Amino acid sequence: MTKRPAPLIALLLAATSLASCGSSDPAQEPPLSEEALAAVTADPGAPTKALARAADEVFTLDGLGETRALVVYRGGKLAYERYADGYDANTRFISWSMAKTVTAVMIGMLVADGQLRLDAPAPVDRWQRTGDPRAEITLRQLLQMRSGLEHTEAGDPPWESGEVRMLFLDGRDDMADYATAQPLEAEPGERFEYSSNTTVILADIAARALTDSDDPDVRRKAVADYLEARLFAPLGMTSAVPEFDRSGTLIGGSLIHATARDWARLGELLRNKGSLKGEQLIPRAWVEEMVEPSPASPHYGLQTWLNRPLPDGEEHPLFPDRAPHSAFSLIGHMGQYVFVSPAQGLTVVRLGHSNREERIAMLQQLADVIELYPEI
Secondary structure (H helix, E strand, O other): OOOOOOHHHHHHHHHHHHHHHHOOOOOOOOOOOHHHHHOEOOOOOOOHHHHHHHHHHHHHOOOOOEEEEEEEEEOOEEEEEEEOOOOOOOOOEEOHHHHHHHHHHHHHHHHHOOOOOOOOEOOOHHHHOOOOHHHHOEHHHHHOOOOOEOOOOOOOOHHHOHHHHHHHOOOOOOHHHHHHOOOEOOOOOOOOOOOHHHHHHHHHHHHHHHOOOOOHHHHHHHHHHHHHHHHHHHHOOOOOEEOEOOOOOEOOOOOEEEOHHHHHHHHHHHHOOOEEOOEEOOOHHHHHHHOOOEOOEOOEOOOOEEOOOOOOOOOOOOOOOOOOOOOEEEEEOOOEEEEEEHHHOEEEEEEEEOOHHHHHHHHHHHHHHHOOOOOO
């Protein structure tokens, strides 16, 4: 008769058996597709497979919305480029509010040309009437979104917001006229209020600095020619197409179209403080001014978002906990980004369509890509 094992021995044998049955190699990550690997260049500046996987997930993970283009430059060299089905390197993508930073660049050039003064009252004829408190609004305050004007970017219902009314309803034919007509709701300089209407005022100021004419065709040509000659052509942004309203004002807060690579070219120019191959297209001091925090908002400069921390509890449009605080970004409606991190030698362009919740999740995935690159 076979003896039964003692209870303790039996337990040990059972535990060993269970451990043996349950042991296996750690779960392997799924293999990368050829498409994911092909998007990485030969010298990406980060581990190839890690970059391919993190970037692939920007396109493929659920809950991030639709990524249509992702382009990464590291140290001035293309590191990654990929497009969703139906889009390619020749597709012009809408800027939405990324256009605001282009408008700021144009204003900076006009300041450097001596056509405008940053800390002087903004040259808006309507505000110069005796007793009009808007006469105190400076160009800097407009650029920093602290004009004090009654501009509402988002409303409930949406068609009652100042932005929607200006772009699509009663203000659409002469957007600057609509935007400059709004009264003050706060002292100029007192508080930050993001506003596409404010950027249209800046675009109108630029047009009036370039021409005395009120003819829409003349105004349109003056601004388009200036941007082409001073920025787009020297930079190689050959795809850039700015839009204008019926009065000939650049829709400088919302509507410039360009390819993903051309948006990356602009990001790279800003990363290099306005310099391209030894030529200073944008004054260096102006680019530095663009990324200085406003007195009313540490995360905003001159029409440019900054990766600076906010007080606890405030939602941030970027990720200061996951990238250098010196980083900054062009940001457009529904998830358009040109993220620039000079400390990492990095420019990342993500273009697509994500709602608010998807955008929050997508940004964390984009941060996974960015964190692959150490500071240099």
